[in-house]
Amino acid sequence: MMAGGRGLGRRFLRLYLPLGFFLVAMLFPFYWMAITSIKPNRELYNPRIMPLIVHQPVLTHYVDLLDQTNFLTWTYNTLLVAVVTTVVSLVLGTMMAYPLARTNFPGAAIVAIGVAATYLVPQPLLFIPMSDIINRLDLGNTLSAVMLTYPTLLIPFCAWLLMGYFKSVPRELEEAARIDGASRFQAMVQIVLPLCTPGLLSAGIFAFTLAQNEFLYALIFLTKSDVRTVPVGAITELIRGDVFYWGQLMAAALLGSVPVAVIYSFFVDYYVAGLTAGSVKS
Amino acid sequence: MAVGPASVVGPARLAARTARRRGVLEREGVFSWLMLAPGVAFLLAFVAYPFFYGIFLSLQDRRVASPGVFVGLANFVTLAQDPIFWQVTRNTFVYTTVATLLKILGGLAMALVINQHFRGRNLARAFLLLPFIVPTVLSTVAWMWILDPTFSVINWTLLQTGLVTQTFSWLGNATLAMVSIIGVNTWRGVPFYGITLLAGLQTISPDLYEAAAIDGASVTQRFWYITLPVLKPVLIIVTMFSVIFTFSDFQLPYVLTHGGPANATHLFATWAFDIGMSAGQLGMGAAVALAMLPALSLLIVALTLYLRRE
Structure with a gap:
């Protein structure tokens, strides 16, 4: 009281x-x-x-948005790219984080530093050479272009986050499994990964959010309406020259935020754990 | 414990099978490098290679869809003589410094407020983090409308309350446009600082405060001698991290002001985009982006070392 x-x-x-x-x-x-x-x-x-x-x-703005633009296609593209890149990054991130966290091998320190550094390299440093590379690979205006480039942001993040979780699992558990005849790979998949489910969830949710938030690569690589993502579609097609379709812009912004907000509302604690794991020692 | 079929086989056969399987693949170095290989190869191809290719591009006069001509450091010399380059440099430093200070103060205040006990605390925390999780471009669109020259709700409110008689052109005036992008960046970043600092605050044992209070320490003294020292490592990491991404910010100024009016809010990233993408001068654009490198590499090296030490 x-x-x-x-x-x-x-x-x-x-x-x-x-x-x-x-x-x-x-x-x-x-x-x-x-x-x-x-x-x-x-x-x-x-x-x-x-x-x-x-x-x-x-509700006219919503009706117009769905009727007159490719908003549903943009939404589908955004979600598809986010899901694919999240899964790919989670798998490759896990494969990198595991040995870095749990084994001693020549070159480990250099790889760990490399992962941290690539995690911190901001996109604007790379987008111009990247645009030329994507052009030469002839991937302009395909979703493959963004599916290939988003993991450059997500893999280092997932690896870095998961390293912390993997380190927290006692070595004895893994050793016991190996004495029972499990290979290193089996010990990882059957013993360590299940214990790190919260970490995998945090990394996955965070990666999904980052993928939804990406704008620069999508803006550069996706210039045709039917391959665009929601942020790029809204900015390029609901603003034409000096004309702003404010009602539709806001409808798109709101609907475009829904997938992230829904996932977030279900997993707030994992999200917060992911956010703070890098900066607060547990 | 479920460790696969091996555990149901008899001991003798198990030993033989294990020995065979623990061949080359089970050696620590081999296993580790096999696991690392796909990720390392990917990062080398799509981070390391573009990085060095960017340096190579910056040494060329290279337009879209035409071969490049090697020009040495000519792009950088041109930049150094361009007043806009120096304006962009100043903009970027002003933006980063002011926004970072505001985010530290706002985030610290937010963390201290939520760290109190009250009903609905988790819900409040979840809602307060929303600006940080909603895609930047989409929330910036809402800000564009809030700051609209004719229909700005801020102007409307100021007029209604009688505080001003004339409206502000939030995105049309050079100073106000900078104030606006700093304001929106702060709005989006405060929750990030707030929630991570809150996690740091929660590691402080209440006993520590009690003991200090018994020893006669005032609220201010407790803040300076207990709260801040405990928060310091978190604060350093969060700040360095945020400085890197504020310094190289693209989305927010690109959407809100496009670098305008008259380059007043161009940062390195948006200017590099204009030159490299819109004008198609890849070489010069790459040079502008690389102008971020000295400051960025200092920050990245410092933070990488700091994270490794932890």
Whole structure:
């Protein structure tokens, strides 16, 4: 219980006031996105109408978005690319993290440093040479172009995150399995990986989010409407020159955020674990 | 324990089979390198090779769809004499420095607020992290509309409250456009700092605070002598990490301002994109991107070493 009025006042100042401020500041843009997407144009473009609420909600922008653009195709492309690259990166990341975390071999230190460094190399450093490479491979305007390049961001991340989890499994478990006749590979798949399920989930969810967030490679490699992802489609086709289709843009932004938000809402704790694993020693 | 068929075979046969299987493949080095090979090969082909190919490109006069001509350091010399290059450099440093300071302060405040006990804490944490998980381009689109020259809700609010009589052109004025991209970057980054710092705060034992309080330490003293020292390693890692990706930011300024007005919000990444992709000068574009390298490599080396030490 609160210790009288003074305690309540202090609690208000130290907790509810700043908490309220942060919630409003962080969530207002999403509220704005949502109500803009259901405002009729006569409300959107009338500066004399109070803009903070919707007076007559309509779904025209959603209907137009689905009718007049390739939004469903973009969504399908985005999800397909995100799922494929997440799975590939998780598999290759696991294969890299396991020996780095659990065995001693010549060259281990160099590979570990290499993984950390590639994880930190930002895309803008590589996109121009990468565009030339993709051109020479003749992969322009194919989803393969992004499926091939996204893992450059995701594999080092997955490997780095999983190394921490793999290190936490006691060596004795693996040794016992090997004395029982299991090979190194069997010991990994049957003993260590099941114990690291939370780590694999964190890495997978995080990789999926990163893949959905990617924009630069998709913008460069995907210039035809039917291969675009949601962010690229929205930016290039709902903004034409000086004309902004605000209602549809907001509808696309909201719908485009749904897959990430749904996955996130189911696995918040794994997501947070993935986020903090790299920076907080457990 | 389920370790495959081997465990149901008799001991003698098991030993023989195991011995055979523990041939070459079971040697530590061989197993490790076989596992690493696909990933290492992929990263060499699609990170290391593009990196060095980028250096090679930057030494050429190379347009899209035509062969390159080796020009040595000419691209870099041209850049050094271009006032826009120096403007972009200044923009990038201003953007990174100011946004990082704001994110540290905001994130620290957010972490301290959520670290208190209250009902719905996990829910609040989940909602506060939303800006960081929603795809940047999509949330930036919402900000474009919030900062629209004619229909900005910020302008509307300011006018209604009577604080101003004239509206602001948030994305049309050079200074305000920089303020805007810094503001949106901060909005997106504060939750990242907040949630990771919160995880750091939660490792501090309450006993420590109690003991300090009994010894007569004030709230401020407890913050300076307990909270900050414990948070320091987390804060260093999170900040270096965030600085790398703020310094090389592309999505946000590209969508919000396209580097405008008059290059006022061009960062290295967006300018490199304009030159390399929009204008098709691959060599010059690669040179602009490489201009990030000195600062970036310092940060990457420092952070890599720091992470290894941990």
